[in-house]
Amino acid sequence: MxxxxxxxxxxxxxxxxxxxxxxxxxxxxxxxxxxxxxxxLLLDTRVEEDPHAEVIGTLTLVYDHHAGDLSSRLTELQHRFHEAVVSTLHVHFDERNCLEVLVVRGRNAEVRQISDSLIGTRGVHHGRLIIGSGLGATAGPSGHRHHHRHEKT
Structure with a gap:
């Protein structure tokens, strides 16, 4: 080097x-x-500039689960974008507030649309999208975007 x-x-x-x-x-x-x-900075800039880039990241939300039907609205939005929402973690922060972490994957523009929709939902106190990296590769036969062996049992 x-x-x-x-x-x-x-x-x-x-x-x-x-x-x-x-x-x-x-x-x-x-x-x-x-x-x-x-x-x-270079990674962030590359990913921001390419709406078609395959990305993976996390979306963190903090919200008051007693605020009307907020929990069900957030769940409905997640189901609407089910192909991009890989996993969720729900933590009871205190008596009223919840922390939710979503692992999101897909085209940059779609991941940002999901994030904007969830963060912009009335009652969400705080939200942040962190893009981990551009994936670059497409999904292989195992359905994963990375390559490794899958043993059959």
């Missing part, structure tokens, strides 16, 4: 904050942290 060196001008307080972050996150040095930031 060929490496290039370059200089960066940065305010002292911003560098101090960055150094604390590097230590907290466990990066070996500034170069490792900067490489990770660049990789993430």
């Amino acid at each position: 060929n490496l290039s060196r370059f200089g960066v001008s940065i305010e002292e307080n911003l560098l101090a904050d960055f150094d604390r972050l590097i230590e907290r996150k466990g990066y070996a040095n500034r170069s490792e942290a900067i490489r990770a930031l660049i990789r993430n």
